[in-house]
Structures are given as C-alpha cells and as structure tokens.
Amino acid sequence: MAVNADPRDGLDAAERARAGYRGEWHPLLAAVEQPVGTWTMTAPDGRPYGVIRLLELGGERGYRAVTWAEDSGDRELIGYFRSLRAAAMAAHRRFLASHGPRRLPADARNTAATRRA
Numbered sequence: 001m002a003v004n005a006d007p008r009d010g011l012d013a014a015e016r017a018r019a020g021y022r023g024e025w026h027p028l029l030a031a032v033e034q035p036v037g038t039w040t041m042t043a044p045d046g047r048p049y050g051v052i053r054l055l056e057l058g059g060e061r062g063y064r065a066v067t068w069a070e071d072s073g074d075r076e077l078i079g080y081f082r083s084l085r086a087a088a089m090a091a092h093r094r095f096l097a098s099h100g101p102r103r104l105p106a107d108a109r110n111t112a113a114t115r116r117a
Helices: 007-018 084-097 106-116
Strands: 032-033 040-041 048-057 060-067 077-081
Touching: 040 084, 048 084, 060 084, 077 084
Parallel strands: none
Antiparallel strands: 032 040, 040 048, 048 060, 060 077
C-alpha cells in the first residue's frame, strides 16, 4: 500500500488545525486485528484489556466482546453487538470502569445506609 504523497493533504491538515479542528478519538483505534475477525483491545502501555470476535448467530453477523485474560476461561462477557464500533466502545468503557472506585453490592449499600441512619 502506498502512502499518499499529495502536498494538498498537508495543506488541508494545516487548515483544519488553524480552524480549531479537534479530531475525535474512538476506542476502535485501540483495536488490533489479528487474526482476521478477532480484535484485541490494547491500552496505551501495550497491555490487552478486551477481545472482540466477529461471529454469526442465526444467520446474523455481529460481535462478541469479552474482557481480556490469558486463559479464555477467565474472560468475562461484556456483550453482543451489531457493530464493531459499539463493541469497541463497550469494551473500552468496561476497561475505564475497572480503574474507578469499586461499587458495593446493593445489599452492602443498604446495610451501610442503615448503619448511618
């Protein structure tokens, strides 16, 4: 595949930059496809955090997203999606949530609220 060497591309990029264009990043950019039909969601430090697979169920194609673990039996289902973009977004949100504070189970929250009352 050849890189486009058209000078106009650089001029257009400079014009967008001057106009305040802020391209939007999407989690799909963190998806590395290998093998074909399987995407590994990869953090900036290179560690994998999710796996998305193209599949066909009942004649419909879609995507299955799971958390990443070395052993596939340790992976957790994130969900099934009709588009790769939606699967990547869900996997990324799950990854971000893993970095936040852990929520208490509903019954533990109720117990804690009762103690404060």
